[in-house]
Amino acid sequence: MKRSIYRIRLRDDVQRTPAFWRSVRNPYDVHGMVWRIFSDGSRKDRDFIYRLEMQEASPVIYAVSTAEPVDLDGIWAVESKEYNPVLRTGQRFGFSLRANPIRSKRDEERRQHRHDVVMDAKVLLEQSGCPSDAMPSQEILVQKEGFSWLSSRSEAAGFAVEEGMVRADGYRQHRFKKPKGKHWVSISTIDFTGVLTVTDPERFEQALYAGIGPAKSFGCGLLLIRPV
Incomplete structure (x- = not known):
């Protein structure tokens, strides 16, 4: 195709x-x-x-x-x-990605809910009794939780990332209503830049074409690459 x-x-x-x-x-x-x-x-x-x-x-x-x-x-x-990139195992690319990193959890009634990974980390720290003066900054949480999310997705998408070689920042929360909609829609985004290594060319090609993570209808998931 x-x-x-x-x-x-x-x-x-x-x-x-x-x-x-x-x-x-x-x-x-x-x-x-x-x-x-x-x-x-x-x-x-x-x-x-x-x-x-x-x-x-x-x-x-x-x-x-x-x-x-x-x-x-x-x-x-x-x-x-x-767009027909030639890919091979071990190839390294510089990349940029805007994604909607979420964590799925089930409540006591087994209903599944999606949580923004940054806000979820903040809530867990507060629930654990972390004092406010020891709470990590938002910048640190975005980097830590963003990288963790991307790393967890990378194998299925045919690539690997290393800590220290990826920057996660540009965290934003978007809230809006659809036309004639009664409920608010909330989406959080993180911008990733860095270097990745191809581990499975076929899966990586699919990730380039189909994107990574949810909220693709709202501009998330497109992985842009360049040779390094």
Whole structure:
């Protein structure tokens, strides 16, 4: 199956238009915007992963997709190239990843709940009686819990990471409602950068195409790599 990687940026004349910025106020708005770019109106399943970055105060979308983007609104400049990386065991890549690291737990009634790994670590420390003056800083917790989460996912995704070779930061909490929705949606994200080693080329290729972790509809999971 042919896949391409895209860099899609907002045209300079459009980014000065207030109407555009009013239309993308939260992750659900961005999700709808990206879906519109990659959907021809007939597809029901998402066949792309993406990440939105702000570069010089302008939105840039990086995406991997089997479908070509369609600029229905005439506001995007699209760059693309075929995405078919040649991979081998032991290969090292620099990488960046925005992910939604969560920990699944069951309550007393055996119902499963998803917990943000950073907030979950804070709660566990508080419950253990850790005094406030001994509580690790958020920066330390993000690094520790973020790396632990990524490391736990790496084997299934065909790569390995080493402590000291990965930085986890940029922790953010996003809270929004879907249109006509009654309940708040909460998503936390961490940005990872560093160096990884390929351990299983087939699994790693799948991770590049399908992404890592949950919340892919909201711009999480796209693993971008470069040779080192």
